[in-house]
Amino acid sequence: MIPVTKPFLPPKQELYALLDEVYERNWLTNSGPLVNLLESEIPKFLNYKGHFSYVNNGTIAIQIAIKALELTGEIITTPFSYVATTSSIVWEGCKPVFVDIEKGSCNINPKKIEAAITPQTTGVLATHVYGNPCDVEAIEVIAKKHNLKVIYDAAHCFGTTYKGKSIFEYGDISTTSFHATKLFHTVEGGALFTNNKDVAHKINYMRNFGHNGQEDFWGIGINGKNSEFHAAMGIANLKHMSSVLEKRKEQWLMYREHLSQDFKVLELIDEPGFNFAYFPIYFKTEEDLLEKKKLLDDNHIYCRRYFFPSLNTLNYTESENVFEVSEQQSKLVLTLPLFDKLSKENQLLIIKNLLS
Numbered sequence: 001m002i003p004v005t006k007p008f009l010p011p012k013q014e015l016y017a018l019l020d021e022v023y024e025r026n027w028l029t030n031s032g033p034l035v036n037l038l039e040s041e042i043p044k045f046l047n048y049k050g051h052f053s054y055v056n057n058g059t060i061a062i063q064i065a066i067k068a069l070e071l072t073g074e075i076i077t078t079p080f081s082y083v084a085t086t087s088s089i090v091w092e093g094c095k096p097v098f099v100d101i102e103k104g105s106c107n108i109n110p111k112k113i114e115a116a117i118t119p120q121t122t123g124v125l126a127t128h129v130y131g132n133p134c135d136v137e138a139i140e141v142i143a144k145k146h147n148l149k150v151i152y153d154a155a156h157c158f159g160t161t162y163k164g165k166s167i168f169e170y171g172d173i174s175t176t177s178f179h180a181t182k183l184f185h186t187v188e189g190g191a192l193f194t195n196n197k198d199v200a201h202k203i204n205y206m207r208n209f210g211h212n213g214q215e216d217f218w219g220i221g222i223n224g225k226n227s228e229f230h231a232a233m234g235i236a237n238l239k240h241m242s243s244v245l246e247k248r249k250e251q252w253l254m255y256r257e258h259l260s261q262d263f264k265v266l267e268l269i270d271e272p273g274f275n276f277a278y279f280p281i282y283f284k285t286e287e288d289l290l291e292k293k294k295l296l297d298d299n300h301i302y303c304r305r306y307f308f309p310s311l312n313t314l315n316y317t318e319s320e321n322v323f324e325v326s327e328q329q330s331k332l333v334l335t336l337p338l339f340d341k342l343s344k345e346n347q348l349l350i351i352k353n354l355l356s
């Protein structure tokens, strides 16, 4: 059986040594030493210079970002992402206004953003799909012109750089996920990145119930904290991330070499900065995809229709427009197995099945 992904696990002893410390201290959560260590190590690893806040998942990171930037009314967003991108907007009492995507990258199409702006629009929430950067320059110009805040859902972007800078530098806030299925994980986890000191301050009290000391509160907050156990997994994993990233690059390039004649593959925006997080292929028709997927399933190779369906079709979005590119791409895309322990033999087997 070949799954679409398998979480990376560090050598047991490395994790257990950290957990022994947790037992010694009997300090399990609430800004413990391992959480603080992770908070200083991750930005170093990523060469990220701004403010970094570790939280308990990537969805709460988006929700806190929307709250911290005080977005209300309408938020322009992409229909081609994981459901959490849209559900967070609705959960925060805002209305998602979808804008179609570009075919090559599957990222939001900046040329279509301005037409979707209304007097109620307060922000843009866009996803760097598959770890491949959005057109951040074009989005910044539009946001400045219309006084909109920008949040990037960078859940796929651990290790991605754009023009030599961490992708997390872009936007008013970038969020990410450290869920077990992501390239780097802390079992469950997520983070917010911002270059704005005041916004960072707000994020940090918001993720801790608004506490300012034991008996004083800055304002409203939620429980967005993460624990020493999660941080331990993160610290143990982080030591292996350079080699995980290198391995992924090899695997990704091998898929491309064998498959790009027969399938449309992802167009990379900045290849030297890419983190090789996902390898999607696009079929010519949905029937072709379903037929091939069945063949792969029968051979115990499990690919995923990621992302499907297009988010404008969710029953709670009130969106009646058609988003041609997103709806089409979501029907044609299949994401292939890609994880550290995927052997070369198994990868060749997947390729053989796809080309058969």
Ligand SMILES: *Cc1c(COP(=O)(O)O)cnc(C)c1O
Residues within 6 Å of the ligand: 057, 058, 059, 060, 081, 082, 084, 085, 127, 153, 155, 156, 176, 177, 178, 179, 189, 190
């Ligand atoms: C995984 C993911 C999320 C949600 O992150 P969690 O940590 O699972 O809450 C949000 N957006 C995108 C694009 C994702 O892939």
